[in-house]
Amino acid sequence: MSAFNLNEDQQDCLQELINVAMGQASDQLARYLDTFVDLRVPSIEQVDASSLSITLNDKTLASAIVSQGFFGYEGIRGEALLVYQSQDSLQIADLLGYEPGELSEEEQLIDISSILTTTFLNVFASQIDNQMSYSAPRLLSASQNPLVEHVENLLFHWDLALKVKITYRVTDFSFNCDMILLIPESAISNIKSVLDRILEEF
Amino acid sequence: MTLSFCEKVTNQLNSGVIVLDLDYRIVFWNNFLAIHANKQFKDVCDLSVYDVFPELPKRWFERKLNGVKQLNSPSFCSWEQRHHLFELPHTRPITTDSHYMAQNVTFTPIEDKGQLTHICILIEDVTDVCHYQTMLRKTLDDLAMANRIDGLTQVYNRKHWEECLAQEFARARRYDADLALIMFDLDHFKRINDNYGHQCGDMVLIETAKVIEELIRISDTFGRYGGEEFAVILPETGIAGALDVAEKIRQRIEDIALLFNEEPINVTTSIGVATIGDDDFRYEDLIAHADQALYEAKALGRNQVAVNKTLIACV
Known part of the structure; x- marks a missing residue:
């Protein structure tokens, strides 16, 4: 076990914060998108750089991946990857309330990704008395093995990461996607001290 | 203010x-x-x-x-x-x-x-x-293109051509579809080089590539396999169709009127044809069969088309 592992209390606390944030985010999204948005219970796990490629390997069929960096006070930072399968993204313009042809497919993906990421993380940040800034979302090139390739490029920066996976479903528009938050090693200890503070307050 | x-x-x-x-x-x-x-x-x-x-x-x-x-x-x-x-x-x-x-x-x-x-x-x-x-994107596109093209003849190079064959082979296997391969080699090419010089040889290769590229169908993939050897992938094509194309290639090359220093250069080609068979598990098998047929065509006196032996019964 690594020193970066969350202990049981910290893990529970983070899980609870994420659950609450998911609830509020899904409520906000539902009102904005005017349809029911289902966020599935996330998985939280610590992964090391080498095994991350393996845990993400089932996503090799991903048709598009959008990446967006986030950073808050107290050294909370990471990268959100939004992973889409090809059949999941056909009605995004409709879902976002745009006319067909008003924005390109790429722009639709980037727009919805940014909305999902920032809505969730804004709520999450307010739970921990923080405030997030975001980099502009970027569509990572969709090559044959895109997610793994991208992650392999990240390996220069970290050995260990906290991985939070949340699945979004909008049944009315047959929309699905996975949001994978990766919090690098250097930020995990910052998260831990925030969690410890919250635990103390209870 | x-x-x-x-x-x-x-x-x-x-x-x-x-x-x-x-x-x-x-x-x-x-x-x-x-x-x-x-x-x-x-x-x-x-x-x-x-x-x-x-x-x-x-x-x-x-x-x-x-x-x-x-x-x-x-x-x-x-x-x-x-x-x-x-x-x-x-x-x-x-x-x-x-x-x-x-x-x-x-x-x-x-x-x-x-x-x-x-x-x-x-x-x-x-x-x-x-x-x-x-600019970077354009350069990368150009590079990718340059990486696929044979510098002399401007047709696909062997590396890219072989990648295409690997793909077509896998597709044909998956869908149980026809696939034919034509390989041809210019006859006595060394003599052209020896008698008229390498500039003449290069000219012959360039002209050959040009006329064959005009001849083949859009779905076929034509490349330079090496030296004076060229190859064509014919997806969804059976032995009869492949023989038809092969004969056209033979005829077309025989008919090219080439001049080097005002001297006419006669070129002919020997052609091997193979089609995908149940025993071919790798695309290399198909190449080997077409190659065998090509040597057969050479042995029978050049300027002709030969079919891989295992296919002769079907023709």
């Missing part, structure tokens, strides 16, 4: 800052915009952003800002999807070919005491990035 310290700093930014109230009226813009839009702030103050920038896609813009307002979260617009939102001139009108400044635009909510009051629009000039990225 005296400027606040923050305004003075904002005016030093090499990015545009526009602040809108919730009715999309301009309540602030910095020096960057005063210069690039060529309008002083006092002349646009309190005007609707749509009046100042009539080029804005109104419905799209409104939907975008609605998201910022409702979700209280930032929204982005990158030059890669939309080259520019605001029609502003840029600083490299001479050395780039784009008309307007390429932009990354960020929309962020501004709150006062927990209440959304304004929207801030940040405009970054990314004309340089856009220009270099476009």
Whole structure:
């Protein structure tokens, strides 16, 4: 076990914060998108750089991946990857309330990704008395093995990461996607001290 | 008007800052915009952003800002999807070919005491990035092309041709489809080189590639396999169709009227044909069969088409 592992209390606390944030985010999204948005219970796990490629390997069929960096006070930072399968993204313009042809497919993906990421993380940040800034979302090139390739490029920066996976479903528009938050090693200890503070307050 | 310290700093930014109230009226813009839009702030103050920038896609813009307002979260617009939102001139009108400044635009909510009051629009000039990225993409495309093309004959090189064959082979196996392969080799090519020099040999290779490329169908893949050997992949083609194409190739090469230093050069070719069989598990098997047939054609006296032995019964 690594020193970066969350202990049981910290893990529970983070899980609870994420659950609450998911609830509020899904409520906000539902009102904005005017349809029911289902966020599935996330998985939280610590992964090391080498095994991350393996845990993400089932996503090799991903048709598009959008990446967006986030950073808050107290050294909370990471990268959100939004992973889409090809059949999941056909009605995004409709879902976002745009006319067909008003924005390109790429722009639709980037727009919805940014909305999902920032809505969730804004709520999450307010739970921990923080405030997030975001980099502009970027569509990572969709090559044959895109997610793994991208992650392999990240390996220069970290050995260990906290991985939070949340699945979004909008049944009315047959929309699905996975949001994978990766919090690098250097930020995990910052998260831990925030969690410890919250635990103390209870 | 005296400027606040923050305004003075904002005016030093090499990015545009526009602040809108919730009715999309301009309540602030910095020096960057005063210069690039060529309008002083006092002349646009309190005007609707749509009046100042009539080029804005109104419905799209409104939907975008609605998201910022409702979700209280930032929204982005990158030059890669939309080259520019605001029609502003840029600083490299001479050395780039784009008309307007390429932009990354960020929309962020501004709150006062927990209440959304304004929207801030940040405009970054990314004309340089856009220009270099476009050049890079073109260069990469050119490189990718150069990597697939044989320098002398301008047809596919062996590496790319073989990759195509591997793909077609896998597809044919998966869908149980026909696939034929033609390999041909110019007869006595060494003699041409020896008698007339390598310049003549090169000319023969170039002309051969040219006439065959005109002959084959769009779905076929033609490449230089090596030296004076060429190869054609024919998807969805059985032995009869392949023999037909092979005979046309033979005839066409026999008919080319080539002159080198005003001397006529006669060229013929020997051709091997093979089609995918149940025992072929790898694309290399198909190449081996076509190659065997090619040697058969040579052995039988050149300038002819031979079929792989295992196929003769079917013809």
